[in-house]
Amino acid sequence: MRILITGAGGFIGALLTERLLEQKKLHLDKKEHDISELVLIDQFPIKQEYNSAIQIQKKCIDISDKEKCNEIFKREFDVIFHLAAVVSSHAEQDFDLGYLVNVDATKNLLEGARRQEKVSRFFMTSSVAVFGLDLPEEIPDKFPALPLSSYGAQKAIAELLVSDYSRKGFCDGRVLRLPTVCVRPGKPNAAASSFVSSIIREPLNKESAICPVPVDLKLWIISPQTAVDSILHMVALAEEEIKNSRTLHPPGLTVSVQEILDELEKQAGDDVMQYIQYKRDQKVEDIVLTWPSRFASEQAKSLGFPFDQNIGQIIESYRSDKLEK
Numbered sequence: 001m002r003i004l005i006t007g008a009g010g011f012i013g014a015l016l017t018e019r020l021l022e023q024k025k026l027h028l029d030k031k032e033h034d035i036s037e038l039v040l041i042d043q044f045p046i047k048q049e050y051n052s053a054i055q056i057q058k059k060c061i062d063i064s065d066k067e068k069c070n071e072i073f074k075r076e077f078d079v080i081f082h083l084a085a086v087v088s089s090h091a092e093q094d095f096d097l098g099y100l101v102n103v104d105a106t107k108n109l110l111e112g113a114r115r116q117e118k119v120s121r122f123f124m125t126s127s128v129a130v131f132g133l134d135l136p137e138e139i140p141d142k143f144p145a146l147p148l149s150s151y152g153a154q155k156a157i158a159e160l161l162v163s164d165y166s167r168k169g170f171c172d173g174r175v176l177r178l179p180t181v182c183v184r185p186g187k188p189n190a191a192a193s194s195f196v197s198s199i200i201r202e203p204l205n206k207e208s209a210i211c212p213v214p215v216d217l218k219l220w221i222i223s224p225q226t227a228v229d230s231i232l233h234m235v236a237l238a239e240e241e242i243k244n245s246r247t248l249h250p251p252g253l254t255v256s257v258q259e260i261l262d263e264l265e266k267q268a269g270d271d272v273m274q275y276i277q278y279k280r281d282q283k284v285e286d287i288v289l290t291w292p293s294r295f296a297s298e299q300a301k302s303l304g305f306p307f308d309q310n311i312g313q314i315i316e317s318y319r320s321d322k323l324e325k
């Protein structure tokens with residue numbers, strides 16, 4: 001089985017790569033398939049070193065460049081994981097780059113898949129940012145995407161592309177609207193939701209973190225492990241199971257910022273709270289306050305998607321991973 005991962009040098013791309021190398025196999029349609037080759041693409045050189053019997057090709061390619069993207073498809077893929085993106089605040093700041101990567105590059109990849117003899121499974125990560133206007137308390141599985149940010153609009157367009165290329169039989173597309181993945185290790189990134197990880201990670205490192213939103217703001221979150229499990233679960237499903245709804249909401253957790261901080265204090269002691277600075281940021285609020293925080297996820301639940309138990313477990317597993325490293 002030959003697999004392509006775009007955005008492989010990023011947070012989720014690197015975790016997915018590690019997991020696939022560990023498993024050595026991919027489940028599709030209730031069968032196990034040996035992985036023979038992983039092609040890892042990112043616009044920046046991929047720093048992660050992997051040691052595996054599986055053949056790995058690391059390529060530094062900007063997939064918004066149509067010709068370069070075409071070259072990736074010289075040999076066919078069985079599965080494509082498309083994770084490369086310009087994330088929320090960055091896409092809001094740089095309108096042209098956002099459309100180039102989040103829309104045009106997605107189309108380049110779908111065209112690559114379309115030219116293949118075999119129909120590949122095409123997985124893409126989308127976001128809750130596709131919603132924004134007139135939201136109910138809980139988002140049902142089928143709810144119109146009316147985004148209030150460029151990132152949300154770009155992800156919604158990309159979702160429609162995946163759906164239409166699938167309808168035409170050019171690929172077998174699947175999209176997951178991922179909750180905010182936390183705790184992200186390392187440094188803050190250009191996502192408007194970056195503070196969600198910062199307010200946990202930085203205080204644990206005895207560094208200060210800014211909380212830019214009201215503490216009663218509710219968020220929809222998922223742990224990195226469950227995010228990767230969910231991606232693999234989505235790809236494993238048989239086409240009949242998702243044919244009428246290729247875009248799903250995994251069962252994420254709804255928590256308020258205050259609940260995150262309370263749990264952090266419970267686990268790490270009240271000293272950690274001195275590292276939190278409350279400084280509202282209008283730019284962050286303008287994006288994050290439009291995102292829904294509660295989803296019914298009925299279809300995903302009925303399809304057996306994994307889920308996190310509670311915020312305590314997410315913080316605990318981040319802390320124990322950190323200790324192991």
Ligand SMILES: NC(=O)c1ccc[n+]([C@@H]2O[C@H](COP(=O)([O-])OP(=O)(O)OC[C@H]3O[C@@H](n4cnc5c(N)ncnc54)[C@H](O)[C@@H]3O)[C@@H](O)[C@H]2O)c1
Pocket residue numbers: 006007008009010011012013041042043044061062063064082083084085086087101105125126127128177178179180181182189193
């Ligand atoms: N992390 C989250 O909380 C979250 C939540 C919802 C959706 N998502 C989506 O999941 C995916 C992965 O997110 P992440 O947190 O790993 O992001 P990330 O920013 O860590 O990784 C994205 C990677 O894509 C690469 N990339 C960007 N433009 C590229 C281009 N033109 N050509 C090749 N590579 C390019 C970047 O260099 C980066 O390594 C994205 O599609 C994102 O929109 C993430």
